[in-house]
Amino acid sequence: DGGITQSPKYLFRKEGQNVTLSCEQNLNHDAMYWYRQDPGQGLRLIYYSQIVNDFQKGDIAEGYSVSREKKESFPLTVTSAQKNPTAFYLCASKRNEKLFFGSGTQLSVL
């Protein structure tokens, strides 16, 4: 089955800790995205990548980092600099202007 896999489904972060959210796709898509969803704020773009070894900041990149070493993988690290990380995180890939979403990761702070 082709698709986008996000893991874990739920993640807890302690103060001062970095955590990494996984996003893997087997759709052979070049473009991949990370969005953060908060109630009343819609989906806000954190980072996106057009191709391997390339990525651009979105509207709310501060406190986050990404890498794109392989086409299939676009992990997101929430660093300790992100002071309000509790949110639902969605990964997506795009082909022919159609977005394919993962099932999301809910990140909470302990």
Added chain:
Amino acid sequence: AQSVTQPDIHITVSEGASLELRCNYSYGATPYLFWYVQSPGQGLQLLLKYFSGDTLVQGIKGFEAEFKRSQSSFNLRKPSVHWSDAAEYFCAVAFADNDMRFGAGTRLTVKP
């Protein structure tokens, strides 16, 4: 700067009434435009999209949207709302270089 605005946070309509959800964008060219719907606890579903050509586009579930270049708008409409349409609706815009952004969303409540 590139941006997407949905001016209405929450809209309530009666079942059977017409619906219009607003979306405006800021961009120097014509982007690709989309409307998505998200029901509670569900993922996002694409309702319709506009790339070029006819400015009135038809989508699924009886929705349509009209692109107005002069107003930088892409409003979503439905002639008669059903209770099952209650959900959150997101306008999305694909700018150049694969930059794809969403509006803040409009939550639709349908009164019986």
